[in-house]
Amino acid sequence: MKFQIECNTDKINKICLICQQNFQTHEARLIVCNDQGEGYGDICYKCIANGGSWVQSQLQQFSHQLLALK
Numbered sequence: 001m002k003f004q005i006e007c008n009t010d011k012i013n014k015i016c017l018i019c020q021q022n023f024q025t026h027e028a029r030l031i032v033c034n035d036q037g038e039g040y041g042d043i044c045y046k047c048i049a050n051g052g053s054w055v056q057s058q059l060q061q062f063s064h065q066l067l068a069l070k
């Protein structure tokens, strides 16, 4: 599980991977992807504002859920 920051010119409506809220992307997107570079989804700016370690711990829970689904 890693982060990828992408520059973005369009405003796109996305659903945050962590809080499940709709948000509109700004000029930079934070995308969560696996080691193969496949994207899982975007993280909203409110969640990013909570800080890197908070986001990391939320994503850890998310990756446990993913593993449980397999």
Ligand SMILES: [Zn+2]
Binding pocket: 016, 017, 018, 019, 020, 021, 043, 044, 045, 046, 047, 048
């Ligand atoms: Zn969020």
